[in-house]
Amino acid sequence: MNKPPTELSRQAPTKSELIQIMVGLGLAMLLSALDQSIVATAMPTIAADLGDFVHLPWIVTAYLVASTAVTPLYGKLADIHGARAMLLIGVAIFVAGSVFCALAPSMGLLALARAVQGMGGGGLIALAQTVIADLVTPRERGRMMTYFSIVFIAASVGGPALGGVFAEHLHWSLIFWINVPLGLVAFAMSWFHLRRLPQRRHPHRLDIAGAALLVVGSSVTQLALSWGGERLAWSSAPMLALLAAAAAAWALFAWRTRAAEEPLIPLDVLGDSVVRDATLSGAFGLGTFIALTMFLPIYFEGALGLTADQSGLALIPLTIATVTGATISGRLMSRIRHYKAAPLIGLGAATLAMAALWLALGALSLAALDALLAVVGLGVGAMLPVTTVAVQNAVPAHNLGTATAVTQFSRQLGGVFIVAIFGAIVIGGGPVAAPEALRAAFRTALGVAALLTLASFLFMARMEQRDLHGEG
Structure with a gap:
């Protein structure tokens, strides 16, 4: 049963505190946005250094699959435990994944580390937008969100260039090491400045079965669409099996959403x-x-x-x-x-x-x-x-x-x-x-x-x- 939400109101942040919050959120979003652009130009160098071109696409696929699959989970958990707590967890996982990526000695371990990184980065953009929603009225949210445009310009324009410089003139691992200081600053600013964020509490159970079905459905769907026509022919038996598994997972998720007392x-x-x-x-x-x-x-x-x-x-x-x-x-x-x-x-x-x-x-x-x-x-x-x-x-x-x-x-x-x-x-x-x-x-x-x-x-x-x- 859904229980009434518990609202823990706190004094609204001052203008200077709001600026500091926006900077912290911007850094958190930069982690996710930059990661999607900085890796691309370094991929050939990574493959040459690790001696594995065959599995190179996995360092992109693993991140995208993991980050997309966990996004709804972060949102639900933010409604249960608060956006600040989940933002801190997301940044921490992302930074840990970045360290594992930088130290990975093989393409297989790098792909696994990228999946960990994706599990952290998947919720950062949605959580930052949720924090803004907790801070200001809907009428002001659009204006506040436009400040994040600077983040996406910097990531889109600077990411590929920075990745190329690191890979060609220094070492490709720096494209992951750079996330550590950025992540630590984002974590510290979120830890201190989001304490005054109005807290929402909605005590209920997390629908584990629904969450698992959503993760499986979205992950298998992404793998099928990523591999179709390239690694696997659309009419091949493995591809048909993937598509059937995705359809089954989505059908079960739809059933679970209707049947569960508290759906995901x-x-x-x-x-x-x-x-x-x-x-x-x-x-x-x-x-x-x-x-x-x-x-x-x-x-x-x-x-x-x-x-x-x-x-x-x-x-x-x-x-x-x-x-x-x-x-x-x-x-x-x-x-x-x-x-x-x-x-x-x-x-x-x-x-x-x-x-x-x-x-x-x-x-x-x-x-x-x-x-x-x-x-x-x-x-x-x-x-x-x-x-x-x-x-x-x-x-x-x-x-x-x-x-x-x-x-x-x-x-x-x-x-x-x-x-x-x-x-x-x-x-x-x-x-x-x-x-x-x-x-x-x-x-x-x-x-x-x-x-x-x-x-x-x-x-x-x-x-x-x-x-x-x-x-x-």
């Missing part, structure tokens, strides 16, 4: 129309963005003849525009009542830009292509803070952690699905060498991306615009 994700959260529409809009929008950032370098280098460095620079407009869109939309939430206007305009323009890319890809200069990608980034970015705050605003306070984590989880899983779709289109049949063939494959992928962006727009349009708590 409460039915009133899943049943809320705002939660459904916001999470689906976020999954389609951010998933498309993730797929673009992963596969566009293949087009830049294979069809346009850019170098790896030039390809990285060509992605910057998309990244910067996404952060800019999030900043504008988040700040508008505290100033205008019709907060859906910015993401609707942005996603509408993004859909048209994706359609233009699909129709005219072969005739576009690099500058024109980047300009259209920037429009896409602005639209996706404008959607992100609105969907997060709308979900938090729609649920009771004792479910804030769970709802925020479900939102982040759906975005991550959406990214896995859409990346798999792009992979099947672009490289599913093997490497595409001829520029014209590559251009044709990307036209198809961009047509799919236009439909997915349109889906994000439609779910945003359908989402009910409820008054934000604290709105006058």
Whole structure:
């Protein structure tokens, strides 16, 4: 049985304390954001040093699978024990995993250490957003979350460069050692400055069976989508077995959610129309963005003849525009009542830009292509803070952690699905060498991306615009 939540109110932090809290949360988010970008450029060096290229993809797969699978668990546990306690645990596990990664003598142990690291990093972004929700009203949350944009700019732009410098001129283990001082500072700031965070307590049992089914379902799904068409043929017996296992785990999780007295994700959260529409809009929008950032370098280098460095620079407009869109939309939430206007305009323009890319890809200069990608980034970015705050605003306070984590989880899983779709289109049949063939494959992928962006727009349009708590 659900028991009434226990609220332990504490004096609101002062402005200077709030700044210190934001810095600590920013560092915690930087750990997760930086890790996803700094490793990529060092992978060839890591494989050469450890003498194992065959299992190299596992250092990415292990982290992504673990971090995605545990995200909902962090949210639920934050509702039980408080966001501060779970944030401290997440940072500690992440730092420990980073040390294990730096000391790993083989690819197998490195992959295992990356899984540990992912178990810590999986909750950092959702927990930081939950802490913000505990500190300020929904009307102010969008504005507060925009300060984290600096973190993602630094991670997206600086991460690959830093990873390359460490791997080429120093030692690849430094990409993991750097997490130790950052993590210790984030832990210390969270330990001291989050003590005044208003405490939420909702005493209940954790649905262990539901949690296990969710972890199995999401993990097996990610493995199947990561391996399909590359390591395993989609029609092969092992792949069909993986897909069947994933379907069975999800079906059992759905049954458990309906049957359990206290399910891992409460039915009133899943049943809320705002939660459904916001999470689906976020999954389609951010998933498309993730797929673009992963596969566009293949087009830049294979069809346009850019170098790896030039390809990285060509992605910057998309990244910067996404952060800019999030900043504008988040700040508008505290100033205008019709907060859906910015993401609707942005996603509408993004859909048209994706359609233009699909129709005219072969005739576009690099500058024109980047300009259209920037429009896409602005639209996706404008959607992100609105969907997060709308979900938090729609649920009771004792479910804030769970709802925020479900939102982040759906975005991550959406990214896995859409990346798999792009992979099947672009490289599913093997490497595409001829520029014209590559251009044709990307036209198809961009047509799919236009439909997915349109889906994000439609779910945003359908989402009910409820008054934000604290709105006058």
